[in-house]
Amino acid sequence: MSVYKMGDYHYDNQTVRKFIYSSIFWGVLALIAGVWISILFWAPGLNGPGWLTYGRLRSFHVNVMAFGLVLGALIGIFYYITIRLTKRPLLFPKIARFTVYLFNLAIAVGGWGLLMGYTKSLAYNEFEWPASLLIVILWVLMAVVILGTIIKRKEEQMYISLWYIIATVVTLAVIYVVNNLVVPAGLFKSYPVFAGVNGANVEWWYGHNAVGSELTMATLALFYYFLPKSTGLPIYSHRLSIIAFWSLIFAYLWAGAHHLVYTPIPDWIQTVAIAMSIFLIAPSWGSVVNGFYTVREDWGRMRTHYLTKFFILGITFYGIQTVQGPTQALRVVSSLIHYTDWVVGHVHMGAMGWDALVITGAIYYIIPKIYDTEIYSEKIANTHFWLVLTGQIIYSITMWIAGIQEGAMQKAVNPDGTLKYTWDQIVAKDIPYWQFRTLGGVIFVAGMLFFVYNILMTVRKGNALVASKA
């Protein structure tokens, strides 16, 4: 065991907590927006004026989810993990505290802008330049705190989670800055410096790796930290986790152009991206195998330690996701399912099945730990688990079926070479699937509301405990 003496200082749990609460706040807004726009698909008459239109709410849902819920939770949890694995407080605690306020300001400005119709129109990067500038400043400050703390660490050995945190911090900084090289034309409008094929290539290099760093590397940092913590079982193989990490890092940034198969992007760039995508199955499954082999020591913990199933089901969906994704990159598969609802099902399985389970599992671990208490209700946590699992599976499967149907109808031709189906015929066939998707979404959001309630009650219990000790 560690010889480190406790009680010399206090970790800055306040900053961690504020990030988690902020992310829950933005997450609830983004979830509601998501369910609402899913209804608009099959009930377009409900489309409202101004900020209530589908176009604005869709970009609000995507960007506030990615930057408000996920990024907020991740920064907070990064702080939490980093101080514990480096065995020292954050290097600049005041800057860390300041990033909470900067974060909320950035999401408020960006989210408000999207609702008002101000958008950069770049996928996953739609906040107009003032909000993006705030995010860049936020990210630089956060990087200084995290990397500085790691450099000045008191524990010599760096656990795998720290490597994934470093990778996330560096990758997102590079891709976000490059894809935000814009020329402002007033406060609410800007033009990207890259255009045409170059613009498309930069955009998907960014888009793929924004998902790759936030929803993959960062979430793996959490997975490797909280799986051993919540199960009491050490990670099966250190070597496997390190090999998987470096091969993932090696390949990930090449794979973005698989979003541009059968486009004017040069053939060889598409080919490199597809080859790298297929290669990525191995490093991804390195983490899957490591996770399963860890819990194989005692599967009984799926019953006795309620958080085990969050991480094990999470890594299972990550495993499915990372076979599906590379397969989709292949030219023959891409030509069928690209530009259909299949892709929507794919990304939502990742977000709702892998990221949501791991991030909520981590928060379930952190909040009671900070207050030195237990979770308010394991029963509610289990209800949350089964609801988000059911909701996600309904969502993913209906979108896969709809996507294959759309792809097949789009490709169908008459003997004389004309298209067999018009666009509105394809859309009309989608309506039952879109209704089922809303059902899945409602079940998922219900589960997430159980989670929010459980966390709020735990905080209330924790605050009462603190007051009684004071």
Added chain:
Amino acid sequence: MADDVDSQEEFEAKETSKALPGGWLLLFIGVILFAIVYFIAYTPAISGWTQTGAYEQSLHNK
């Protein structure tokens, strides 16, 4: 409030810390080989395959 510290022992299993499961290693080598073959087969400067060429070929086959 509890200030917990972590030890490496709770994160890394001792006996299996250097293990690489055989099935995974096979997958690792397999996808590397696939990626190399795919790269050779679909790079215009190496194999002569092109996207436009493949498209025109598909029109002839109809």
